[in-house]
Structures are given as structure tokens and as C-alpha cells.
Amino acid sequence: MSQTTVYDKLWDSHLVKQNADGSALIYIDRHILHEVTSPQAFEGLRIAGRKPWRLDTNLATPDHNISTDPTERAAGVAGIPDNTSRIQVQTLDDNCDHFGIKEFKMNEMGQGIVHVMGPELGATMPGLTVVCGDSHTATHGALACLAHGIGTSEVEHVLASQCLVTKKMKNMRVTVDGVLGAGVTPKDVVLAIIAKIGTAGGNGHAIEFAGSVFRDMSIEGRMTVCNMAIEAGARVGLVAVDEKTIDYCRGRKFMPAGESFAKAAEYWRTLVSDADAVFDTEVHMNGSEIAPQVSWGTSPEMVVPVTGNIPRVEDQIDAVKKKGVERALEYMGLEGGAPISSVAVDRVFIGSCTNSRIEDMRAAAAVVEGRTVSDSIKQALVVPGSQMVKEQAEAEGLDRIFIEAGLDWREPGCSMCLAMNADKLGAGEHCASTSNRNFEGRQGNGGRTHLMSPEMAAAAAITGHIVDVREFTGDQS
Amino acid sequence: MKAFTQHSGLVGPMDRANVDTDMIIPKQFLKSIKRSGFGPNLFDELRYMDEGQPGQDCTHRPVNPDFPLNLPRYSGASILLARKNFGCGSSREHAPWALEDYGFRAVIAPSYADIFYNNCFKNGLLPVILSEQQLDVLFAEMYADEGYQLTIDLVEQTVVCPNGERFAFEIDQFRKDCLVNGLDEIGLTLQSAQAIKDYEKTRAAQQPWVFGAIK
Numbered sequence: 253m254s255q256t257t258v259y260d261k262l263w264d265s266h267l268v269k270q271n272a273d274g275s276a277l278i279y280i281d282r283h284i285l286h287e288v289t290s291p292q293a294f295e296g297l298r299i300a301g302r303k304p305w306r307l308d309t310n311l312a313t314p315d316h317n318i319s320t321d322p323t324e325r326a327a328g329v330a331g332i333p334d335n336t337s338r339i340q341v342q343t344l345d346d347n348c349d350h351f352g353i354k355e356f357k358m359n360e361m362g363q364g365i366v367h368v369m370g371p372e373l374g375a376t377m378p379g380l381t382v383v384c385g386d387s388h389t390a391t392h393g394a395l396a397c398l399a400h401g402i403g404t405s406e407v408e409h410v411l412a413s414q415c416l417v418t419k420k421m422k423n424m425r426v427t428v429d430g431v432l433g434a435g436v437t438p439k440d441v442v443l444a445i446i447a448k449i450g451t452a453g454g455n456g457h458a459i460e461f462a463g464s465v466f467r468d469m470s471i472e473g474r475m476t477v478c479n480m481a482i483e484a485g486a487r488v489g490l491v492a493v494d495e496k497t498i499d500y501c502r503g504r505k506f507m508p509a510g511e512s513f514a515k516a517a518e519y520w521r522t523l524v525s526d527a528d529a530v531f532d533t534e535v536h537m538n539g540s541e542i543a544p545q546v547s548w549g550t551s552p553e554m555v556v557p558v559t560g561n562i563p564r565v566e567d568q569i570d571a572v573k574k575k576g577v578e579r580a581l582e583y584m585g586l587e588g589g590a591p592i593s594s595v596a597v598d599r600v601f602i603g604s605c606t607n608s609r610i611e612d613m614r615a616a617a618a619v620v621e622g623r624t625v626s627d628s629i630k631q632a633l634v635v636p637g638s639q640m641v642k643e644q645a646e647a648e649g650l651d652r653i654f655i656e657a658g659l660d661w662r663e664p665g666c667s668m669c670l671a672m673n674a675d676k677l678g679a680g681e682h683c684a685s686t687s688n689r690n691f692e693g694r695q696g697n698g699g700r701t702h703l704m705s706p707e708m709a710a711a712a713a714i715t716g717h718i719v720d721v722r723e724f725t726g727d728q729s
Numbered sequence: 730m731k732a733f734t735q736h737s738g739l740v741g742p743m744d745r746a747n748v749d750t751d752m753i754i755p756k757q758f759l760k761s762i763k764r765s766g767f768g769p770n771l772f773d774e775l776r777y778m779d780e781g782q783p784g785q786d787c788t789h790r791p792v793n794p795d796f797p798l799n800l801p802r803y804s805g806a807s808i809l810l811a812r813k814n815f816g817c818g819s820s821r822e823h824a825p826w827a828l829e830d831y832g833f834r835a836v837i838a839p840s841y842a843d844i845f846y847n848n849c850f851k852n853g854l855l856p857v858i859l860s861e862q863q864l865d866v867l868f869a870e871m872y873a874d875e876g877y878q879l880t881i882d883l884v885e886q887t888v889v890c891p892n893g894e895r896f897a898f899e900i901d902q903f904r905k906d907c908l909v910n911g912l913d914e915i916g917l918t919l920q921s922a923q924a925i926k927d928y929e930k931t932r933a934a935q936q937p938w939v940f941g942a943i944k
């Protein structure tokens with residue numbers, strides 16, 4: 253077949269049935285579950301007297317709601333101080349045990365944030381459909397699979413039938429050519445894309461990230477980019493297969509091995525868009541022009557280059573936008589027109605499914621090594637994305653670097669990305685955060701989030717304010 | 730699932746763009762393992778002056794007098810007028826659960842985030858799409874007229890204003906059918922069990938590594 257995109261190929265190969273009314277039945281290869289969006293789905297199964305369709309496709313772990321504090325974690329599920337949280341984590345364990353679903357329990361090797369865990373264990377493979385009751389499931393698309401978030405009713409639907417009733421999305425291609433400058437990371441690229449197309453720019457689309465910038469990028473970097481496709485409104489973000497994809501897959505726990513791997517790889521190599529593939533929407537950007545990015549407001553499209561200024565209400569032409577900027581400035585307690593680098597931060601969060609992989613840990617450690625967190629910082633958290641990342645980082649001595657610099661080294665989980673546990677901002681506090689959402693209250697009631705790369709967040713921890721990592725020398729003035 | 734054919738009710742405003750799911754139902758309420766009871770915490774951070782906690786009795790909490798839905802004139806509203814990209818952010822189905830539990834049967838907005846839009850249909854909540862101009866008209870009429878009511882007819886695919894003006898809206902046929910008939914979608918899918926099994930057989934022959942991997 254020609255003229256097809258990666259997304260088209262993935263769609264076609266999973267089509268069970270096309271219905272006359274425009275909907276389609278799509279087969280789901282991998283289903284990842286966590287404690288927050290699954291209890292009502294399991295309850296639904298029970299009430300209807302249904303069983304999971306297949307067991308060898310589901311993988312579960314607790315991540316959203318668990319403590320990252322080493323002492324609390326050591327006490328196990330029984331040691332979770334908050335009643336409702338403990339019940340929720342326990343309910344996941346009970347449901348997985350009851351239905352026979354493979355789970356990596358809270359303190360087990362393999363546990364981690366769902367979107368860190370899937371790829372690193374090799375549960376996510378090129379060519380699969382991957383779903384999870386979490387909107388950042390597009391992360392897995394970095395391995396050229398069709399991955400997207402679903403709601404709890406759909407979690408139940410997939411458990412019961414291994415299928416979803418859905419409609420084909422439109423194709424969008426975001427091409428970023430050129431070469432990234434020093435200090436410019438995958439996070440900056442995706443923030444720049446969101447700033448350009450807006451938080452609804454990708455609605456109804458599957459985005460393929462193409463161009464030299466993504467070809468040159470590591471698989472982990474591609475995950476950071478695909479992770480935030482949803483912040484541009486797209487449920488699906490993906491990158492075509494290349495040799496880096498194949499190399500990444502080799503040797504992982506759930507991956508095929510030997511002859512079977514070679515056969516799989518042969519198929520995976522076909523997962524590229526045809527030269528004459530047609531996209532409904534095309535966006536082009538030049539990677540050489542992207543500077544490190546920082547969000548100033550309460551939506552992931554409210555982003556400026558670190559060299560830029562906070563927007564002013566009076567410069568906005570569109571009335572709805574004007575209102576949005578005004579409200580965001582008020583919430584963030586910021587003055588329009590001031591340089592973004594003048595903003596002081598109270599807390600730093602390095603973690604989340606966007607930036608908690610080993611490369612992120614290394615990048616942040618390199619910035620803080622031999623330096624000390626500013627006295628004005630109340631807390632600087634480093635939360636590895638999984639038990640495997642944690643183990644690897646500790647083997648490389650990164651934990652020592654963080655601790656000696658004055659940062660907290662935590663246990664894996666979602667932590668301050670959504671602040672369902674004790675890791676949260678106080679009202680009015682500014683946070684340099686490597687997470688993906690800066691909505692009002694996201695990191696704690698009244699908290700003020702500034703999204704940025706791990707390098708930039710690490711530098712902010714040292715200086716106590718937002719700073720251009722390219723000019724960062726670490727001198728404390 | 731609750732069927733939706735036609736609904737008439739009082740209209741309330743959520744007059745800002747990009748209302749995200751954290752705003753609709755803040756994360757601390759996601760710890761619940763139930764599907765119901767989220768209504769009192771809908772728009773919690775905007776609606777109350779203090780920080781809400783799960784399991785708390787909300788009847789004595791200080792309410793934010795500036796939050797429009799707290800005004801007596803909107804009490805009992807069952808149709809929500811909203812702006813573009815409503816429901817952006819997370820996949821939490823707690824968002825439609827909260828809207829539904831509060832008493833909303835329908836939302837009218839120029840656009841929605843994809844996952845939220847999809848989740849609404851699973852819960853008998855109808856997300857109607859009208860143009861920005863049409864919403865401007867509805868917002869203006871609602872602000873001008875206390876007790877403003879609309880009728881939404883899903884079968885006819887129209888929103889009917891008190892003055893008789895009608896706005897037609899588009900909706901996918903399969904979504905409409907499920908909602909109009911209150912169908913159990915899982916039961917419907919399982920009617921295709923044989924097709925699913927056939928698919929698995931073919932696929933397992935071509936790509937054996939996909940199956941049996943997780944154990």
C-alpha cells in the first residue's frame with residue numbers, strides 16, 4: 253500500500269470491524285492500568301459478571317497516588333498515611349490478584365510511572381496499540397505504536413473485550429528540521445510546538461513528529477516529545493521506526509528474543525510513512541531557532557523562550573486571549589513585560605512521565621554537580637520515574653550528586669506532577685517543574701507551575717530563579 | 730447507561746476558554762474508588778473559598794460568591810454553556826461523573842478536548858457543539874434572562890431557544906445511537922466476539938510476538 257502514514261498502517265492493522273455508522277472496532281494489544289482510573293472499571297466488570305478477555309496483555313502498577321518518601325514507602329501499602337489513598341492502592345492490588353493481572357506492586361522492581369514502565373520493560377513494542385487510563389499514554393508512540401489515553405469506561409471496555417469502539421483520527425505531521433543548539437532539549441522542542449499550534453491545535457489528530465531533529469533525538473527524548481502531544485490537543489503522538497527504535501527494544505524484559513526478535517524487527521522497519529503519504533495538516537519548524545522554553549501562565553501554550561518577556565495584556569489583540577492572559581497573570585502573580593528570567597522559584601520538581609528517565613536524571617545531575625541549591629529554595633525534589641531508573645541512577649552515583657547538592661532523592665511515582673500525595677506546592681509558590689501541565693492548582697491548590705527541561709529546572713534550583721541554562725555558570729551571587 | 734433523547738432545563742455558565750479537567754474536578758477527589766458522589770466537588774477550587782478534601786461534608790464550606798454557578802438564579806441548572814476546548818487535560822472520567830452528579834445532562838461549547846468528549850457519551854452526558862457565534866448568542870440571552878431555559882433534542886439534533894430559534898448540531902451516528910438508546914457498549918462489542926477471535930487468530934499467525942508476552 254502506498255500513500256499511507258504510520259498512523260494509517262497502525263490503524264489498518266488493528267481494524268477488527270468497520271461499522272456502517274462510521275465507527276470501528278479496533279483491537280488493543282497492550283493495556284496498562286494504575287490505581288486511579290481502574291477501580292470503577294473492575295467494579296463494572298464484577299457487576300456485569302464479566303472477566304478480562306485476555307490476561308497476557310494487561311500490565312498494572314500503582315504510581316499516581318503513592319508516597320515518594322523513602323520512610324513511608326518502606327512501610328508498604330499499610331504505611332500509606334492517607335486513608336483514601338491507601339484504600340485505592342490496596343484496591344488495585346486486590347483487583348489484580350483477583351483477576352490474575354500482572355502487576356508490579358508498589359515496592360517491586362519494575363514498578364514505575366505507567367509511561368516510564370511500559371517502554372523500559374519492553375511491554376510497549378513498535379506496531380502495537382497501547383492504551384491506558386491516562387492522557388499521557390501518547391508517550392509510548394515514541395516507539396511507533398498507536399498509543400492513547402482512555403477513560404475509565406473504556407478501561408472496562410478493553411478489559412472485557414480487548415477492543416475499543418472508535419473513529420479514525422486525522423493525520424498531522426510536525427516536521428522540525430535543523431539542528432538543536434547546545435542546552436536545547438526535547439522538552440524545549442515540544443513546548444515550542446505547543447506554543448506554536450496551541451493546546452487545541454492537534455484536536456482530532458494523530459501527530460507524527462518528523463524531521464532531522466527527531467531523527468537525531470534519542471528514544472527517551474522522543475518519549476518526552478510524544479508525551480506532551482496531548483497538551484497540543486492530540487491524543488496520539490508518534491515517531492516512525494528507525495534503527496534507534498530497534499536498538500532500544502533489543503533485550504528488554506517482555507520483548508521477543510533471538511529469531512523472533514529478528515522477525516519482529518523486520519516488520520517494525522515497515523512502520524514509516526510512505527514518501528508520498530498525505531497528511532491532513534502539516535506544520536514546519538526550524539529546530540535551530542528554538543531556545544530553551546519556560547511556561548509563564550496556566551496553560552501549556554503559555555510559553556516563552558527563556559530569553560523572552562512575560563506577555564502583556566495590552567499587547568493581545570484577540571478578546572478571548574486577552575482575558576486568558578489577564579487571568580493567568582493574576583493567578584501566577586506576575587507582571588506583564590518583565591523578563592521571565594526574573595521570576596524567583598520556591599520549589600523545584602524534577603520528575604514525571606515527561607522527564608524522569610535516566611537521561612533526564614543524568615542531565616539534571618550534570619548541572620548541579622559540585623554546586624549547592626540556593627538558600628531561597630524550600631524544596632527541590634528529584635523523583636526517578638521507575639524502580640529501574642532509580643537503580644540505574646544510584647549505580648551511576650547520581651543520587652549522591654543530588655543529595656550533596658541539597659536536592660531530595662525520592663522513590664518512584666507521579667509525585668508533584670499532579671500532587672495527589674504529600675508532594676505539593678503551597679498557595680502562591682512558584683515551581684520550576686519538568687512535568688507537563690501548568691493548570692491552576694495542578695501541583696497544589698494555588699501553586700504556580702513553570703514548565704521547563706530538567707537542565708533548566710536544575711539550574712533554577714541552584715540560582716533560586718528561572719535562568720537560561722546556556723548562560724548558567726553556577727556562581728551564586 | 731442513561732438514555733438521552735430530549736431534555737429541557739435551566740442553563741448555567743462556565744464562561745471561560747480551556748476549562749481543564751483539574752478545574753472540573755481537582756485531583757484529591759480522584760482517590761475515590763466509586764463512580765458517584767463527585768457533584769458537590771464539581772469546580773471545587775472555583776466554587777469554594779477553602780481547599781476541599783475528599784469525604785468532607787460540603788454543605789458548610791464557605792462558597793465563592795463571585796463564582797457564577799453559585800448564584801441562586803443558576804441553582805438547579807442542567808445545561809452548561811461553555812467556551813472552546815472544554816475538558817482539556819487529563820483522561821479522568823471523574824470529570825463527566827462530576828458534571829452528571831451535579832445535575833448537568835448536557836454541555837454546549839464550540840469545541841471539546843477529544844478524551845473528555847468521548848467520556849461524556851459513556852455517562853449519558855451530551856456534549857453539544859455549536860459555533861462560537863451561536864454560543865455568543867446563547868450566553869447573551871442567558872445573561873439577559875433570569876430563568877433562561879433551553880431544550881436539546883438529540884433525535885432531531887437541535888437546540889431550541891425560548892424564542893423558538895433553533896440551532897442544528899452535528900454528532901456521530903454511532904454516538905447518537907448509543908445515547909438515544911442508552912446502550913451497553915460493552916455488550917454491543919461482545920456481540921462481535923467471533924470477529925475478535927478471528928482477528929486474534931490471523932494476527933497471532935503473522936505477529937506471534939504480540940501474544941503471550943506479559944506473564
Ligand code: SF4
Nearest residue numbers: 388604605666669670
Ligand atoms: S507523571 Fe503526571 S502526567 Fe505522568 S502519568 Fe503521572 S500524573 Fe499523569
